[in-house]
Amino acid sequence: MYRVAQEALTNVRKHAHASRVDVTLDFAEENLAKLTVRDNGAGSPVTPDGGFGLIGIRERVQALGGELKMETAVGQGFVLETAVPG
16 A cells, blocks of 8 residues: 555656645545545546556555456546545
8 A cells, every 4th residue: 555655646746736635544434545645736637547557556455356446537637545344
């Protein structure tokens, strides 16, 4: 989860032009760890599926048996959500 957060924050710094980013690590559900990185940046008209960083995130999460979701829209920022068994 640390490396996922690190890569997500790197992407915010490089691409988002955001003034705010929120990182939430949630252990409220038993045996499940959730990480959410949300920025208020420029967003994108499509959810990206490539790039070494996002591919690396997807591979890390899948290797742990988890799920990855991404949401974005122009002017609405970017949200990356992961959930892994824990």
